[in-house]
Amino acid sequence: MNEFELLRNITIGQYLPADSYLHRLDPRAKILAAILVIAAVTFTPSLVGNACLLAAALALVRVGRIPLAYALRGLVPAVPLLVLLAVMQLLFFGRNYDPTSSVVFQWRWLAVTIVVTAAVLKLVVVSAARFIELLLVTSVFTLSTKTTELTLGIESLLRPFRRLRVPAHELALVVTIAVRFVPTLALEAERLMKAQASRGGRFGGGRWHFVTRVRQLLPILVPLVTYALRRGEELIVAMEARAYTGGTGRTAYTVLASGPGDWLAVCIAAAFLAAMLLAPFPA
Amino acid sequence: MTASHGVTSAVGARAATGRADEALIRVEDLWHTYMAGTPFAQAALRGVTMYVCPGEVVGVIGHTGSGKSTLIQYLNGLLRPSRGRVVVAGYEVGRSNSGIEAVRRLVGVAFQDPEDQVFEPLVGDDVAYGPRQLGLAVDELRARVRWAMEAVGLPFDAFKDRYTYTLSGGELRRTALAGVLAMRPRVLVLDEPTAGLDPVTRSDVRERLLTLCRRDGLTLVLVSHDMDEIAGLADRVYVLHAGAVVASGPPREVFARPDALAPYGLLPPYPTQVCMRLRARGIPVRGDALTIEEAGAAIAAALRATR
Ligand SMILES: Nc1ncnc2c1ncn2[C@@H]1O[C@H](COP(=O)(O)OP(=O)(O)OP(=O)(O)O)[C@@H](O)[C@H]1O
Ligand SMILES: [Mg+2]
Numbered sequence: 001m002n003e004f005e006l007l008r009n010i011t012i013g014q015y016l017p018a019d020s021y022l023h024r025l026d027p028r029a030k031i032l033a034a035i036l037v038i039a040a041v042t043f044t045p046s047l048v049g050n051a052c053l054l055a056a057a058l059a060l061v062r063v064g065r066i067p068l069a070y071a072l073r074g075l076v077p078a079v080p081l082l083v084l085l086a087v088m089q090l091l092f093f094g095r096n097y098d099p100t101s102s103v104v105f106q107w108r109w110l111a112v113t114i115v116v117t118a119a120v121l122k123l124v125v126v127s128a129a130r131f132i133e134l135l136l137v138t139s140v141f142t143l144s145t146k147t148t149e150l151t152l153g154i155e156s157l158l159r160p161f162r163r164l165r166v167p168a169h170e171l172a173l174v175v176t177i178a179v180r181f182v183p184t185l186a187l188e189a190e191r192l193m194k195a196q197a198s199r200g201g202r203f204g205g206g207r208w209h210f211v212t213r214v215r216q217l218l219p220i221l222v223p224l225v226t227y228a229l230r231r232g233e234e235l236i237v238a239m240e241a242r243a244y245t246g247g248t249g250r251t252a253y254t255v256l257a258s259g260p261g262d263w264l265a266v267c268i269a270a271a272f273l274a275a276m277l278l279a280p281f282p283a
Numbered sequence: 284m285t286a287s288h289g290v291t292s293a294v295g296a297r298a299a300t301g302r303a304d305e306a307l308i309r310v311e312d313l314w315h316t317y318m319a320g321t322p323f324a325q326a327a328l329r330g331v332t333m334y335v336c337p338g339e340v341v342g343v344i345g346h347t348g349s350g351k352s353t354l355i356q357y358l359n360g361l362l363r364p365s366r367g368r369v370v371v372a373g374y375e376v377g378r379s380n381s382g383i384e385a386v387r388r389l390v391g392v393a394f395q396d397p398e399d400q401v402f403e404p405l406v407g408d409d410v411a412y413g414p415r416q417l418g419l420a421v422d423e424l425r426a427r428v429r430w431a432m433e434a435v436g437l438p439f440d441a442f443k444d445r446y447t448y449t450l451s452g453g454e455l456r457r458t459a460l461a462g463v464l465a466m467r468p469r470v471l472v473l474d475e476p477t478a479g480l481d482p483v484t485r486s487d488v489r490e491r492l493l494t495l496c497r498r499d500g501l502t503l504v505l506v507s508h509d510m511d512e513i514a515g516l517a518d519r520v521y522v523l524h525a526g527a528v529v530a531s532g533p534p535r536e537v538f539a540r541p542d543a544l545a546p547y548g549l550l551p552p553y554p555t556q557v558c559m560r561l562r563a564r565g566i567p568v569r570g571d572a573l574t575i576e577e578a579g580a581a582i583a584a585a586l587r588a589t590r
Binding site: 192 | 317318320321322323356359361362384387388391392394399400401402403404412413416417448462463466
């Protein structure tokens, strides 16, 4: 067990080199397709629909040649939260959520009544499924996209909006830096925890000791924020030292070129979204 | 080379090598893989076996990436063995958290980069972090912090209220050391404590470490790329290569066969190299000198014999 190896469970913000259709895809097409798929996840409330979405997400993992176990690993840190959410929904929604729904389970003790309706059960399953789908889709996206590609893609997609004073380059840069900092901060948190644990700081307690674990993170937070600020400052100096002056007149090392194969991905994603929206899934 | 002056007296003055059966720390067939279970998996330790006896100075040397820093994280239970065993003072380090705090109190680890270890804004607070976790009374706490800072050569009154980010690299390293010392560990594990320091500071830090070992009976595990330092301080050395121990023993024996070390990217200390080259040219110098003083004596003896 490595109680301090946080990075192992973080799949967002990592790039996993491989030779797959998704890796070769033009980043602009990939971003659009990802947005369409995420929209499909957001607008599908039905059980059958979510089963389809889950299957689609797993298919994406497959197409991207990403080991399924690794893609699912990102779920590990979120499991306690998911369980907590499910328990809250089961305990407290009761008849308030869709009163017309039939009661599946009822339990009474003194003044306390716990009622679980079919609608609540469905809600619990659908929220968990949605979470997994979102995580899989975003993980596949970041695992198959280099940060430079991501920047170029975002910038290129936002360029038409420059007339509306949308700072395309700056926004792209912000997103890139944010994504890039996720593993960096995870490593730093790991270091801080090790430093404190070495000198008598208390960490650990099982995965399910949710409150304890959160409380243990507090002494880490202040130095972590300080570190993030310092890193940010260093980044500014490093960029200025290399004569970075913003987006105007800047050329790119890689020039994006999309072919029909790239736009096919967007078409498939759009068709998928349409299918999910229009399909007569049982409610 | 001048940096190894002053620590030479360590050689020979200390007790002979420790025995495995009285070990304070025992590592048996230890394996470690970073990012296990992900496509980024990277094997860092492949079956390391070593032991550390009370009062000993044990050196760990090896090429960059050979697994030294990974190994020392096992010595105080920061990493838990998933394959192999680590036993500290009779306590088997395992998954359970019970007893792990005692292990960490017994074994103090100073990481490779002092920045990794110093996290409080003020020097005094950072050194006090460990003792504070022990729940000491204010007076005692203050005394400990003072003692630890003075022991590493940071004047207490001048430095206790300095911001850590205003320190120089050498001062930061001393702060990190003081933070570990303030826990009053029985075993001190240091990862390249003198790397990147100027020669004077370097020998000063070494002198202080030696004093601690001698006077307070501290046990020392020392990771270093500086063979002169290892030769001057260590009672026994372990040579790590690609995550495995490829040689071990007293420095005199390990450094006696440079051909055996060369494949692992290591060279003997400079004085040893000088003597060996003289021998290669047919001058009958003893080949096992480790320090400048010993090399000097060996060459003088050879000169007298040939005159
Ligand atoms: N957090 C980590 N994640 C993945 N791999 C790592 C990590 N830390 C170290 N490694 C790898 O494990 C191996 C051993 O690293 P380690 O830091 O133990 O080497 P070292 O002997 O201390 O090297 P150096 O002399 O350069 O400090 C290296 O190949 C390194 O790339
Ligand atoms: Mg190291």
